[in-house]
Amino acid sequence: xxxxxxxxxxxxxxxxxxxxxxxxxxxxxxxxxxxxxxxxxxxxxxxxxxxxxxxxxxxxxxxxxxxxxxxxxxxxxxxxxxxxxxxxxxxxxxxxxxxxxxxxxxxxxxxxxxxxxxxxxxxxxxxxxxxxxxxxxxxxxxxxxxxxxxxxxxxxxxxxxxxxxxxxxxxxxxxxxxxxxxxxxxxxxxxxxxxxxxxxxxxxxxxxxxxxxxxxxxxxxxxxxxxxxxxxxxxxxxxxxxxxxxxxxxxxxxxxxxxxxxxxxxxxxxxxxxxxxxxxxxxxxxxxxxxxxxxxxxxxxxxxxxxxxxxxxxxxxxxxxxxxxxxxxxxxxxxxxxxxxxxxxxxxxxxxxxxxxxxxxxxxxxxxxxxxxxxxxxxxxxxxxxxxxxxxxxxxxxxxxxxxxxxxxxxxxxxxxxxxxxxxxxxxxxxxxxxxxxxxxxxxxx
Amino acid sequence: xxxxxxxxxxxxxxxxxxxxxxxxxxxxxxxxxxxxxxxxxxxxxxxxxxxxxxxxxxxxxxxxxxxxxxxxxxxxxxxxxxxxxxxxxxxxxxxxxxxxxxxxxxxxxxxxxxxxxxxxxxxxxxxxxxxxxxxxxxxxxxxxxxxxxxxxxxxxxxxxxxxxxxxxxxxxxxxxxxxxxxxxxxxxxxxxxxxxxxxxxxxxxxxxxxxxxxxxxxxxxxxxxxxxxxxxxxxxxxxxxxxxxxxxxxxxxxxxxxxxxxxxxxxxxxxxxxxxxxxxxxxxxxxxxxxxxxxxxxxxxxxxxxxxxxxxxxxxxx
Numbered sequence: 001x002x003x004x005x006x007x008x009x010x011x012x013x014x015x016x017x018x019x020x021x022x023x024x025x026x027x028x029x030x031x032x033x034x035x036x037x038x039x040x041x042x043x044x045x046x047x048x049x050x051x052x053x054x055x056x057x058x059x060x061x062x063x064x065x066x067x068x069x070x071x072x073x074x075x076x077x078x079x080x081x082x083x084x085x086x087x088x089x090x091x092x093x094x095x096x097x098x099x100x101x102x103x104x105x106x107x108x109x110x111x112x113x114x115x116x117x118x119x120x121x122x123x124x125x126x127x128x129x130x131x132x133x134x135x136x137x138x139x140x141x142x143x144x145x146x147x148x149x150x151x152x153x154x155x156x157x158x159x160x161x162x163x164x165x166x167x168x169x170x171x172x173x174x175x176x177x178x179x180x181x182x183x184x185x186x187x188x189x190x191x192x193x194x195x196x197x198x199x200x201x202x203x204x205x206x207x208x209x210x211x212x213x214x215x216x217x218x219x220x221x222x223x224x225x226x227x228x229x230x231x232x233x234x235x236x237x238x239x240x241x242x243x244x245x246x247x248x249x250x251x252x253x254x255x256x257x258x259x260x261x262x263x264x265x266x267x268x269x270x271x272x273x274x275x276x277x278x279x280x281x282x283x284x285x286x287x288x289x290x291x292x293x294x295x296x297x298x299x300x301x302x303x304x305x306x307x308x309x310x311x312x313x314x315x316x317x318x319x320x321x322x323x324x325x326x327x328x329x330x331x332x333x334x335x336x337x338x339x340x341x342x343x344x345x346x347x348x349x350x351x352x353x354x355x356x357x358x359x360x361x362x363x364x365x366x367x368x369x370x371x372x373x374x375x376x377x378x379x380x381x382x383x384x385x386x387x388x389x390x391x392x393x394x395x396x397x398x399x400x401x402x403x404x405x406x407x408x409x410x411x412x413x414x415x416x417x418x419x420x421x422x423x424x425x426x427x428x429x430x431x432x433x434x435x436x437x438x439x440x441x442x443x444x445x446x
Numbered sequence: 447x448x449x450x451x452x453x454x455x456x457x458x459x460x461x462x463x464x465x466x467x468x469x470x471x472x473x474x475x476x477x478x479x480x481x482x483x484x485x486x487x488x489x490x491x492x493x494x495x496x497x498x499x500x501x502x503x504x505x506x507x508x509x510x511x512x513x514x515x516x517x518x519x520x521x522x523x524x525x526x527x528x529x530x531x532x533x534x535x536x537x538x539x540x541x542x543x544x545x546x547x548x549x550x551x552x553x554x555x556x557x558x559x560x561x562x563x564x565x566x567x568x569x570x571x572x573x574x575x576x577x578x579x580x581x582x583x584x585x586x587x588x589x590x591x592x593x594x595x596x597x598x599x600x601x602x603x604x605x606x607x608x609x610x611x612x613x614x615x616x617x618x619x620x621x622x623x624x625x626x627x628x629x630x631x632x633x634x635x636x637x638x639x640x641x642x643x644x645x646x647x648x649x650x651x652x653x654x655x656x657x658x659x660x661x662x663x664x665x666x667x668x669x670x671x672x673x674x675x676x677x678x679x680x681x682x683x684x685x686x687x688x689x690x691x692x693x694x695x696x697x698x699x700x701x702x703x704x705x706x707x708x709x710x711x712x713x714x715x716x717x718x719x720x721x722x723x724x725x726x727x728x729x730x731x732x733x734x735x736x737x738x739x740x741x742x743x744x745x746x747x748x749x750x751x752x753x754x755x756x757x758x759x760x761x762x763x764x
Contacts, residue, residue, distance in 0.1 A: 122687040134478035148587035216586040
């Protein structure tokens, strides 16, 4: 206390000078004394706020319209735990649209791609769908990687009667029990992926499985489908459902170690799957059990240590497939602009954007209902499908009957991006089963 | 009428004129009506929260719980009970409000950081219930399968389901009623007592004011209004999701309030305009939009500690 009192007048003045309001006073003093302007701090701040507001406001100014472009609204979780997958899809969508604009666009009109970040949050995704439809008047909505968000956006697009293509959200009900007339899906259902890989896992490793599954739409249907296949074969299982963005898997992995399964099915996605793989190695579990499951996407494979680049998985599309000549043409065209080999996510966005173009040109209209009718049983030509078989969007459930590759993951061989070897290919029809089995009852508005 | 009062009335008049003419001017600026609805919903939530923070001086970090419960209450009612919008809103408001009233009983003796911590804990409890109770709430994927229903007055019908402008005015109406009720409460002797508690709790206690009872009441009222905002949010999206109960949403509510100005009645609404606009527009331009929202918040706190509305308040003390 006494020390404080002893502080001299100069000390106090010096101390006071560093306080923020005095900086303003000095600035103001400078302005006023030089006779430039007589302006108060408050007015200065108000002006600042207004200028700042204009910065935010500027993008809404409507530009002069020449030829009205066809608008594609693309919603994906560019931030959050699935961002790596979303960024890939966005990359491919941008490239595809740029190519389209070079070759005449859609219905002779230029194409504009409007990208929105759903931030891996369902509420934000729904808001962005409203924004794209109500403000930007998009002709189609493509999205989302996150099944739950894709599912929620369907509610908005169906209500507004806009064509909706889900490029990469796998949960079954989207083209199953909750299918909608306006929604088509490019990636497989989780039922298709599990049907394709289950036999291989049972044959190669055994009937004792452990699941690490994300606790949302995709994970739940995936695990339920695996369990169905496994119990039908008389197997046993254990597993944990974890939040979608889990980063610490120690408790679950200890449980897995104690269970001693033949194979650990890592169903997580994005950065969660990568973390799980890394911890799996740190726990020294790669010697005790095999790895496998539905999806281990190249985006994630790139980020895990060599020892975890292993196991048997589905691959929804793969760049190294000499049996399909169109694949090489596509890979050679897109690789220079993305700086690496394309992945299944590039393919999903590429196919989805092209499917929209085909539907619009077949219907000669951009109305949701016309395009939705046109897409039913629409077969994709090989340069778009990039698949060995003839694939189409099935009319009964609006699901793309895409071929599914089964194979083994390994550290890069030959090409630095060659992580996978295709051992067999299952057709979509075979994996998906009948329309009745999906539970979809397609009803178009009259 | 003195200058201060005139200033106050002018602000209120400007706000109402702007709100009522939204469908005329917002599309010209490239906005869309659902965005204005969102601003009002967050504005109402933040104004309700501000009854507690700005006018009672107690910091809750778990208001998303009541907001989210309002949304779930409304959605669940529409889905499982009957598709009636007003009844669903009442159900949502009651669910969030009663939960807040009960939690409030356990909270009132805590102060400062302890109060904030306990509110976070309650918020997360509600979040995990919604997240884990899959069959009933839809889990992480959120509650789907309900939609707002047109309001039937017998003689005529207001189609808030398909007409977005009608729905916007419905939100304005609810917002207006809620704001009027809040202003009435804050101007009553009870509201003045809350200010006394905020200014000097010990002195208020010595004056014989039952502090705990007042804080509890203030907390409950605030929760009822927040839940009302939540039920509007469910109607706006036709969807309720567990992240609406999460502490991140609580943080957003606090940010909106502080940015707008927690000593001003309309401050949180202005904060909501800034926050929702920033989130909506900047996130279309860059993936690093959260950085800009955060930066704005830091700037507001550093340079306008009384918030945006506080800046325009000339020498006002409340």
